Amino acid sequence: HVQLVESGGGSVQAGGSLRLSCAASGDTGDYNYMAWFRQAPGKEREGVAVARTTGPDTYYAHSVKGRFTISRDNRKNTVYLQMDSLVPDDTAMYYCAAGWVTVMTPDRALANRSYKYWGQGTQVTVS
Secondary structure (H helix, E strand, O other), rough: EEEEEOOOEEEEOOOOOOOEEEEEEOOOHHHHHEEEEOOOOOOOOEEEEEEOOOOOOOOOOOOOEEEEEEEOOOOOOEEEEOOOOOOOHEEEEEEEEEOOOOOOHHHHHHHHHOOOEEEOOOEEOOO
């Protein structure tokens, strides 16, 4: 089993930045991709950014490409989401996820079903 704990959320003005962190513990050999998803009130949870833990592959949702950057520190079993140029539409609960995918595609990368483990979420509010 894998436990994921997010941190770094908060309130920020439009145009500002935040950095989210997700620390993994437990059976860290049970996943090869880590991802960030978000869910705004009344909307479905959507994939934001994905990173392969065993290689350089990354995937981004079109809405955040060029503004958000996902990175990882395998020594700390931690993945980060640097969010710049934030806009009010970025307001959501942000969730960290981890899963094992043998053959990744862009569609699979941003799909909820690709991930087995989920964190509790951290709120991001942009005004």
